[in-house]
Amino acid sequence: MIEELFRIERDALKDSVIHRLDARVKIAIAFAAIIALVAVPYSTMIFTVGIIFYVFFCVLWACTRLSPIIYAKRALAIIPLWGIIIFFQIFLKNRYYTTYDVVMSLPFGINIYAQSIEFAFILFVKFVICISFIILLSSTTKLQDMLEGASRMGLPAEFALALGMMIRYLFVFGYMYRKINETLKTKCFDAFDHHLPYRYRLQQLGYTIGTMFIRSYEQGERVYTSMLCRGYGRESYLFVEKKALKRHEWAFLSTSLVFITAVPVIVWITRISLF
Amino acid sequence: MHLIETRDLCYVYPGEVKALHNINFIAPRNARIAVIGSNGAGKSTLFKHFNGIFKPTSGSVLVRGEPITRQNTKEIRKFVGIVFQNPDDQIFAPTVEQDVAFGPVNLGLDPETIHHRVHEALRVVGIEHLAGRVPHHLSGGEKKRVAIAGVIAMEPEVLVLDEPNAGLDPRGVADLNMFINSLAKKYGMTVIFSTHDVGLVPEIADYIYVMDKGRIVASGTVEEIFIQPDMLKSVRLDVPVIPKLLKSLKENGVEVSMAYTYAEAETALLRSFGKQS
Numbered sequence: 001m002i003e004e005l006f007r008i009e010r011d012a013l014k015d016s017v018i019h020r021l022d023a024r025v026k027i028a029i030a031f032a033a034i035i036a037l038v039a040v041p042y043s044t045m046i047f048t049v050g051i052i053f054y055v056f057f058c059v060l061w062a063c064t065r066l067s068p069i070i071y072a073k074r075a076l077a078i079i080p081l082w083g084i085i086i087f088f089q090i091f092l093k094n095r096y097y098t099t100y101d102v103v104m105s106l107p108f109g110i111n112i113y114a115q116s117i118e119f120a121f122i123l124f125v126k127f128v129i130c131i132s133f134i135i136l137l138s139s140t141t142k143l144q145d146m147l148e149g150a151s152r153m154g155l156p157a158e159f160a161l162a163l164g165m166m167i168r169y170l171f172v173f174g175y176m177y178r179k180i181n182e183t184l185k186t187k188c189f190d191a192f193d194h195h196l197p198y199r200y201r202l203q204q205l206g207y208t209i210g211t212m213f214i215r216s217y218e219q220g221e222r223v224y225t226s227m228l229c230r231g232y233g234r235e236s237y238l239f240v241e242k243k244a245l246k247r248h249e250w251a252f253l254s255t256s257l258v259f260i261t262a263v264p265v266i267v268w269i270t271r272i273s274l275f
Numbered sequence: 276m277h278l279i280e281t282r283d284l285c286y287v288y289p290g291e292v293k294a295l296h297n298i299n300f301i302a303p304r305n306a307r308i309a310v311i312g313s314n315g316a317g318k319s320t321l322f323k324h325f326n327g328i329f330k331p332t333s334g335s336v337l338v339r340g341e342p343i344t345r346q347n348t349k350e351i352r353k354f355v356g357i358v359f360q361n362p363d364d365q366i367f368a369p370t371v372e373q374d375v376a377f378g379p380v381n382l383g384l385d386p387e388t389i390h391h392r393v394h395e396a397l398r399v400v401g402i403e404h405l406a407g408r409v410p411h412h413l414s415g416g417e418k419k420r421v422a423i424a425g426v427i428a429m430e431p432e433v434l435v436l437d438e439p440n441a442g443l444d445p446r447g448v449a450d451l452n453m454f455i456n457s458l459a460k461k462y463g464m465t466v467i468f469s470t471h472d473v474g475l476v477p478e479i480a481d482y483i484y485v486m487d488k489g490r491i492v493a494s495g496t497v498e499e500i501f502i503q504p505d506m507l508k509s510v511r512l513d514v515p516v517i518p519k520l521l522k523s524l525k526e527n528g529v530e531v532s533m534a535y536t537y538a539e540a541e542t543a544l545l546r547s548f549g550k551q552s
Contacts, residue, residue: 144369144409167369171411222364225328229357230425231349231381238368239376239389 004077005174011066012142018064019140022245023149025253030137032260033057034130040264042096042122048274049264050125056259057132064140074135075128082127089120143167148240157237164238169219176215180208276340277301278433278465279325279355284334286320286489294320295489297334302433302467307459309476310469312486313511318469319360321486322435325467326355353382356431360438362418363410371397371413371421372406378429396428400454416447423454434458436468440475448475455479474515477501477535485510497535 012019018026033053040046061071090112093100097115104112137146144167151160184204191201227236245253266272279302286295295317302308310318323329324336327343335342338351356378359365368374375396379389397403400420410418419439426434439455440448456479458464470476476483476497483500485493487510493500500507504514513519517540524531524547531547534540545551 142409144373147369164369164373165367168367168410171409172363175411219364222359222361223367225323226357226359226365227367227377228328229326229352229359230378230429231352232377233349233381235383236377236381239373239380239386239393241386241390 005170008138009142009171011070011139012145014064014066016063016065016140018060018136021140021252022243022249023141023145024153024245025249026137026141027146027149027153028253029256029260030133032257033133036260036264037126037129040126040268042119044118044122044275045264045267045271045273046122046125048267048272050129051274052263052267053129053260054132057129057136060136061132064136066139070139071132071135074139075131078131079128082131086120086123086127089123090116092116094119143170147238151238151240152243160238160240161236165223169223172219173212173216177212180211184208277303277337278339279467280337280340281321281324281331282335282337284321284324284336285332286317286324286329287332288320293489295324298489298491300484300491302465304432304465305459305463306465307455307479307481308465308467308484309480309482310467310484310486311471311473311476311512312469313471315488316486316510317489318486319437320489322357322437322467322469325433325435326352326357328357349382353429354431355433355435356426356429357435358419358423358426358437358439360441362415362422365422365425366410366418369409370406371402371408371410371424374410374421375424375428378425382429392428392430393424396424399427400424401450415442416444416450419443419447419451431464433465433467436466438470439468440470440472452479471512473501473507473512474517477515477517478537485512487511498533501535 033056037046037049037053040049061068091110093113093116096119100113100115102111103114103117106112141149144164147155147160147163147167150163151157155163189204190196191205193201224232279300281298281300284295284298284300285293287293298317298321300321310321312318320329324331325338327336327348330343338354341347343351366374368377372393375393376389379392384392394403394406397406400423402417402420402424405413405417405421410421413421419442423434423436436455439451443451452475455466455468458466466479468479480497482496483494484491485500485506492510493503493506501514501518504519507513514522515535517537518533518535521531521533521540521543525533529547532543534543542551
């Protein structure tokens, strides 16, 4: 998990036309795509909208010059969390359909409905595309740029300061975790070494986690002291300088927003279906 | 009137751990003061009293002749800047620029002034090129400079550095020495620093306080402190290598005058060997 954080950062530090875009542009596009997808009614038109959006995402991803494997790995890492919720929809009735056709009957009165499968698939499409845009945003935007972008877009100062510190210390603890891991390795400790007693391994892992907690607490105390030394108070905020979007960023943003808005509207009005 | 003065300052940590006993400390204007002592001597605890982070259990701390109160805390913290030993405790913003801006923001300055102060502070410590970088990509020395810049940006008149050379490579230590000296000479600041590296002290201090077990056991100029090897040994410190060597040479019949810094020792030895008049 922590190593993944460093990997995401490494990808975000690469260079491409998408990486070079101002964070605000990428945030706006990602959120516009998510809102547009969520706003599409629960009907089969989502498949047409979804495939067009997915092509749009693929074009953007190709421009990032990042490997599709990176995208696939990240998407697969997240999908199981939601996948279970989506999977269970096939057994449940929902308010979007009036009639239900049983496809398969299981013991204990559990049925799988054709309409529920369709609903689950609609959810899956919405979810995959929303996640894809989030992966695009996180893989091409440094965390601090994202925070600056969000601040410039009106994120409250209190949140920005707290998030800024969280980002900073996420990496500090990432490095601390690495060091502790290296120390354990230096002392030939492997949590999966079956030659060591199970209880002993558990105990050592407990000590390690405990150490991390104590260190976090101590670090928090020291950081707060140094914040006070620099005049921290209720009015503190994260300093973000004003920055105007460049002409090409405006052009890209407006074109993308028009596209994202127009696609669902056109599909809805014209009832075009690619399937 | 002294910039900082403590009178019979005592501090007891929760759990009845006595950390400071009757500390009488004076920091005049434009001075370079070293507080030396072994680990746990109370140096960091003393420093935290200088800007009101710790409140004395008894005794008093006066800054510009005034006691520290709730009303003047902000002003005091602007006046006395503290740089802690571990820069990771002090760098909390996601970028260098934002971190250095943290202090000026808290002083309620306008964005133009903040921008100016940030870039001026980064220039003073020689890291203007790091403004947009993230702290976890910096080396230990660079982080230390960022931490110092963060305090310098508040334009304090007294800079307190807790173990400034800890974890720095020789070049980093040399750069830091030059920087500390320039703060006093060029900007007229008072610099107070703690260390247990006695070799560093003659290069960057005019006056020394020796601490042990929460007490000031000696104070004086570099010459006054380093002619007391027994006292230094009793507090787990030692005389720096240069005066120690020159003293030994003298005791063995070499005519050489006493020196404490590298430059002074070089001159003394060259003169002793007849290479310089």
